[in-house]
Amino acid sequence: MNYYMPVGKGTDLRFEILTEDPKSKARLGKLITDHGEINTPVFMPVGTAGTVKAIAQPQLEELGAELILGNTYHLYLRPGHQLIHELGGLHRFISWPHPILTDSGGFQVFSHSDLRKISEEGVVFRSHLDGSSHLLTPEKAIEIQRALGADIIMVLDECLPYPCDFLIARDSMEQTLRWAGRCKDAFEKSAGCWHPHQQWLFGIGQGGISPELRRECMLRLIDIEFSGYAIGGLSVGEPKPLLYELAGESARWMPTAQPRYLMGVGTPLDIVECVAMGVDMFDCVMPTRNARNGWLFTHSGHLVIKHARYARDERPIDESCLCPVCRLYSRAYLRHLFQSKEILSAMLNTCHNLYFYLDTLRQIRDAIASHRYLDFLAEFKRKQEVG
Amino acid sequence: MNYYMPVGKGTDLRFEILTEDPKSKARLGKLITDHGEINTPVFMPVGTAGTVKAIAQPQLEELGAELILGNTYHLYLRPGHQLIHELGGLHRFISWPHPILTDSGGFQVFSHSDLRKISEEGVVFRSHLDGSSHLLTPEKAIEIQRALGADIIMVLDECLPYPCDFLIARDSMEQTLRWAGRCKDAFEKSAGCWHPHQQWLFGIGQGGISPELRRECMLRLIDIEFSGYAIGGLSVGEPKPLLYELAGESARWMPTAQPRYLMGVGTPLDIVECVAMGVDMFDCVMPTRNARNGWLFTHSGHLVIKHARYARDERPIDESCLCPVCRLYSRAYLRHLFQSKEILSAMLNTCHNLYFYLDTLRQIRDAIASHRYLDFLAEFKRKQEVG
Numbered sequence A, B: 001m002n003y004y005m006p007v008g009k010g011t012d013l014r015f016e017i018l019t020e021d022p023k024s025k026a027r028l029g030k031l032i033t034d035h036g037e038i039n040t041p042v043f044m045p046v047g048t049a050g051t052v053k054a055i056a057q058p059q060l061e062e063l064g065a066e067l068i069l070g071n072t073y074h075l076y077l078r079p080g081h082q083l084i085h086e087l088g089g090l091h092r093f094i095s096w097p098h099p100i101l102t103d104s105g106g107f108q109v110f111s112h113s114d115l116r117k118i119s120e121e122g123v124v125f126r127s128h129l130d131g132s133s134h135l136l137t138p139e140k141a142i143e144i145q146r147a148l149g150a151d152i153i154m155v156l157d158e159c160l161p162y163p164c165d166f167l168i169a170r171d172s173m174e175q176t177l178r179w180a181g182r183c184k185d186a187f188e189k190s191a192g193c194w195h196p197h198q199q200w201l202f203g204i205g206q207g208g209i210s211p212e213l214r215r216e217c218m219l220r221l222i223d224i225e226f227s228g229y230a231i232g233g234l235s236v237g238e239p240k241p242l243l244y245e246l247a248g249e250s251a252r253w254m255p256t257a258q259p260r261y262l263m264g265v266g267t268p269l270d271i272v273e274c275v276a277m278g279v280d281m282f283d284c285v286m287p288t289r290n291a292r293n294g295w296l297f298t299h300s301g302h303l304v305i306k307h308a309r310y311a312r313d314e315r316p317i318d319e320s321c322l323c324p325v326c327r328l329y330s331r332a333y334l335r336h337l338f339q340s341k342e343i344l345s346a347m348l349n350t351c352h353n354l355y356f357y358l359d360t361l362r363q364i365r366d367a368i369a370s371h372r373y374l375d376f377l378a379e380f381k382r383k384q385e386v387g
Helices: A057-062 A072-077 A081-086 A106-112 A138-148 A166-189 A211-224 A240-252 A268-275 A286-292 A324-328 A331-339 A343-369 A373-386 B057-063 B072-077 B081-086 B106-112 B138-148 B166-189 B211-224 B240-252 B268-275 B286-292 B324-328 B331-339 B343-369 B373-386
Strands: A014-020 A027-033 A036-040 A042-044 A068-070 A100-102 A116-118 A123-126 A133-136 A152-154 A200-205 A228-231 A260-262 A281-283 A295-298 A301-304 B014-020 B027-033 B036-040 B042-044 B068-070 B100-102 B116-118 B123-126 B133-136 B152-154 B200-205 B228-231 B260-262 B281-283 B295-298 B301-304
Touching: A014 A343, A027 A343, A036 A042, A042 A343, A057 B324, A072 A081, A072 A106, A072 A138, A081 A138, A106 A123, A133 A138, A138 A152, A138 A166, A166 A200, A166 A211, A200 A211, A211 A228, A211 A240, A228 A240, A240 A260, A240 A268, A268 A343, A268 A373, A286 A295, A286 A343, A295 A343, A301 A373, A324 A343, A324 B057, A331 A343, A343 A373, A343 B343, B014 B343, B027 B343, B036 B042, B042 B343, B057 B343, B072 B081, B072 B106, B072 B138, B081 B138, B106 B123, B133 B138, B138 B152, B138 B166, B166 B200, B166 B211, B200 B211, B211 B228, B211 B240, B228 B240, B240 B260, B240 B268, B268 B343, B268 B373, B286 B295, B286 B343, B295 B343, B301 B373, B324 B343, B331 B343, B343 B373
Parallel strands: A042 A281, A068 A100, A100 A152, A152 A200, A200 A228, A228 A260, A260 A281, B042 B281, B068 B100, B100 B152, B152 B200, B200 B228, B228 B260, B260 B281
Antiparallel strands: A014 A027, A027 A036, A116 A123, A123 A133, A295 A301, B014 B027, B027 B036, B116 B123, B123 B133, B295 B301
16 A cells, blocks of 8 residues: 655745734734635644534634644544545545644653653554554654655654653754754655645744743754744643743744744733743633533633533523524533533533634634733633633 | 513414325324424424533525434433523523424433432422432423423323333323323413413323233223324334334324324334334434444444444445435545544534434425335335345
């Protein structure tokens, strides 16, 4: 079975900065991929196994999602990147004609798999599905992501737990940098071999909780030259002030002309805060995972729908929300669905939470466009903290 | 807490027969309720606990559902009929402004509850949720259904297993008839006390597998006078020829001017067959439950999506289907979602299967309207049996 195919050449991928906020580092931009334009700052819903859980693709489109994330680890194990490539790549397989970003699989290997062993070559892990053993190397991570065909793909990095010793973080950073170089080589060698559209490779900065290591890692990544840069290894349990400090410190050294991606972050307020530091891209399972657990975001904080106080509450989740769920359903009904473990509970909660996130990003972009980002941030923070 | 409210008077509920097939007993009709018109023959998706599992109300509307079924047993136990009544009734609680039918709860008591004891008064059962003990009497079944406020409500009947002895079936039929009379009394006494819209009470014919008892039961129900009549106790494991014989024998004695409802039936072919006997209304969990188990209906029989042969199959479920799922997704993707136990699997499979049922009913109505029902039946049967 040969799943390589001759490919043509797509249009160039571009990142344009449209305006910058005068009082913060927030910037409004546009990422132009072969599968369409992405307005930044952007939030990407997480589509772990080729589906953003509990929502169909047309509805995701209606909510305004412009970019979704696919997890290489999950897709590699099931249904397999070869199968997806044979069927025309991930966009076609999941019927999502818009941009997709895939992670390298590293984060899931470090967080999900039963057993893992890191060496210079890569990381051996056992599948959480059937216990089978697999070796993920930088070259393999690129091969899988080439086969999947996402518009933006990521280097393999080593993810550290929090807290982590400086010396361990430094060694790990060196490993991450060597792997980044190998990913870049593998990426360049495989250019034009897989899909008729272009793919972009982003580097990932690590460095634990040391601002010095974060800075060094980012500068050395820039020497390797990537199309964009990500901040990895945050939102792993560290306190908020530290998350903001390290994100800011990393962002400070990232090239201004290229997209900056803060991986796995975070709450709506985290996103609003980190946009002020110049971050352009975010992903997080929080809106979708929390939805399935009955945790709903509102303009004045969150609500936990299972609470008895909502049993007779005829109001929508959020009275100022214009999402399809808030237009139609009461808290009382949503509580009933949650208590009854109905699939519709996950569906409606997911729709509302994703709308909340995507709408927050629309507000973020409006605030940057009108050069009033810090006012927006202060107001958003006040409202979220009241709730 | 008082959940009675003063009510006005709605428009009359009517059943109009528009045309009859010249070569069979199939008829095209219209049920006119305070919540809208229903074209018959009609299939009602089952909304057990106030939701048709895995599909949202606006999508159900788009698929063409005109009437849905709510299960009194489930809604009584959770969230409770009082709560639903306080919140304006079932239509409002679940945000479904179209017609609803509720069953009496009897079938679920006989099939789901851990422990039950039947007496002249009613049936004592234990909740499958928390083991609490409840007494369901004919009067209680009416009270609950009045509180829920469905457009069409059902008498409490005793449901027998298959097979069942003639003498037991006869005694049970007598019980069912006495309960039917008590339901009618309770229904009349509570008229105008609950909701501003009208409700219709249907009787349910039983009689096990005896055509004589089926006939006697139906004739004695007609003496009590209901707004419509149902055939109960079928599709409980009996062979198809017996199902068709008993449904036909029951339908033969039902008043021609009133709607005829065959409860809990069945496959698409069962419905097509029973329409020819003059049945107007159907409900069944099959499209929704089978969907969640990966069993998909097509114009040439069914397919079981988990099979390995679909792993690389880029075709839609059914190449002649115009449903939202067949327009967008491949069998390969649907198989992946099923194997991965993704919520989207249940969502998409449910959407397709319900579309298939509701579209079959559209074809049934077209065939009756053009007086070619038996040709349609023969063609439908041929295609289903090929599959």
